[in-house]
Amino acid sequence: MLDDTLLDDPAALQRADREHALLGLAGAGARVRTALRLAEAAGVSQLRPDGRPRTVLVAGHGAALTAASALAALAVTSCQVAQLPPQDVAHVARGHLGTPAFTAGLAWQLPGWVGPLDLLVLATADGGEQGLITLAEQAYARGCAIAVIAPAGSLLAEAALQVRGLPLPYVPAALPEADQPGEDAARGEVPAEADLPAEDVGALWAVLTPLLALTEKIGVTQLPQGSLEAVADHLDEAAVRCRPDAAAYTNPAKDLAAQLSGTVPLLWADGPIAAVAAERFAAMLAERAGRPALSGVLPQVLTAHRGMLVAKLGAVADPDDFFRDRVEDPDPLLLQVVLLRRTTADADEELTDPGYAVSRARRLATAHAIRTNELTSTLPDPLHALADLTARTDFAAVYLGLATPS
Structure with a gap:
């Protein structure tokens, strides 16, 4: 109760x-402003597109897929937006960037119809998923336009440059460190799925902001003037x-x-x-x-x-039953x-x-x-x-x- x-x-x-979730939600507006400033610095405002893409695919997991749903709801009717969730997972050792082993092993597959007329956006709060890096390589081989929303310096952000993609910022939360685990964790008693930490509560806006800054520039969305700000x-x-x-x-x-x-x-x-x-x-x-x-x-x-x-x-039990045992009722x-x-x-x-x-x-x-x-x-x-x-x-x-x- x-x-x-x-x-x-x-x-x-x-x-x-203990995870400062309320503080993370309170800082969503500040993250939007920072993401817009960094997206402009990354070159979004200098883009000169030839036309809008046929389809925008957003690959990722968690809040990145919710951002894809938001983009689909806001997009113009002449452009399709599709989520690209992971389809498989393989066991991998924990990476040097601290990416959880489960998410690091996620695998994505590019649909067979995707080609030069389409845009692939890879979005992640971690940046260490090998499956997304492989997906970017697949898209590059097919001639797709590519954009990457990932933390600066991450493996995926670096891979974006190798496949001639546009690297866009993922702004992390400016929060104090979460409280230390309790006595059980100190004794080595950790949950069986300790490699699945809670997702950043502000990840949705950290992904959606640069995504919309990009799609506004290429005509996929047409929001009112100053809407993003x-x-x-x-x-x-x-x-x-x-x-x-x-x-x-x-x-x-x-x-x-x-x-x-x-x-x-x-x-x-x-x-x-x-x-x-x-x-x-x-x-x-x-x-x-x-x-x-x-x-x-x-x-x-x-x-x-x-x-x-x-x-x-x-x-x-029947609430009108006078003789029922109310103490033991769940x-x-x-x-x-x-x-x-x-x-x-x-x-x-x-x-x-x-x-x-x-x-x-x-x-x-x-x-x-x-x-x-x-x-x-x-x-x-x-x-x-x-x-x-x-x-x-x-x-x-x-x-x-x-x-x-x-």
């Missing part, structure tokens, strides 16, 4: 946050609203975390921008709160999740619908008609007595709306993990 008292104790939150301000504003010393009743992220306690969230997205936010929220709940969540896009998600709605997940694990939307407001600040799919989702949840929580962004710029939704849900996932005893 959620420890409500911890949510309103900034000092206790700081002690519990202004998204850093929106991330800063969200960090202020969701800061640890803001009381739970005024902090949207803490409030959402409290409502998600003891539930299995069904993340229903209305539209492509909300779908990216739902995908990210599910990943963050798994990564930072250790909670399962299922995401999907309206209206098809109503069919996909129908079975869970009618099965009444978490139903316990806490019920119930469904909760989180409806994510990007919409607009009219001149009177009233939200526009949500459409039949959203109305149907509300009625369906109500009919099955399932609590519904709606997260809506009314920002007109799609990138700013994405930042608004992901910032709130990122903080909520971290708060839920910190305030839930392990």
Whole structure:
């Protein structure tokens, strides 16, 4: 169960946050500004493209693939954007750069149709994945345009120069070192998967920023003027609203975390921008709160999740049974619908008609007595709306993990 008292104790939150995840989220705006400055220094502003590519493929894992989903939602209709996830993994020894052995052994395969008309972007927070280096060599042999988003000085950043690719910056988090492991680790008792550390909470914006700086220049995206620069301000504003010393009743992220306690969230997205936010929220709940969540896009998600709605997940003994043993009853694990939307407001600040799919989702949840929580962004710029939704849900996932005893 959620420890409500911890949510309103900034000092206790700081002690519990050994990996400085809250600080990492608060610094997202600063990382966006730094990434834009370094991308310009890397030569993005000097690019003179002959035309936009046929397809943009984004290869990586974790947040890099979420960035690919975001790019697909923001791209013009005449250009396709595709994720390129790893397809295999081989055992390798831990590299000298400290890349986890599992991720260092990941392998990617370039689709057979990829050629000179396409752009391959390789994105990673590590830069030591041999599989990405091999993929860059494959793309070079086929005449693809190549860009690499990786830490400066990493193996992949150096390989980008060998395949005539454009090296773009991955800005690491400026955080203090995580707290040292506890007594069990000191005695040599480490988890079986010790080579799978938690992903950097700010990796999404560290990848997405240089990716969008590049795609804006080559015409794959056409965001409003100054959109990229202004998204850093929106991330800063969200960090202020969701800061640890803001009381739970005024902090949207803490409030959402409290409502998600003891539930299995069904993340229903209305539209492509909300779908990216739902995908990210599910990943963050798994990564930072250790909670399962299922995401999907309206209206098809109503069919996909129908079975869970009618099965009444978490139903316990009859609550009207006077003689049942309430002491030994487990806490019920119930469904909760989180409806994510990007919409607009009219001149009177009233939200526009949500459409039949959203109305149907509300009625369906109500009919099955399932609590519904709606997260809506009314920002007109799609990138700013994405930042608004992901910032709130990122903080909520971290708060839920910190305030839930392990």
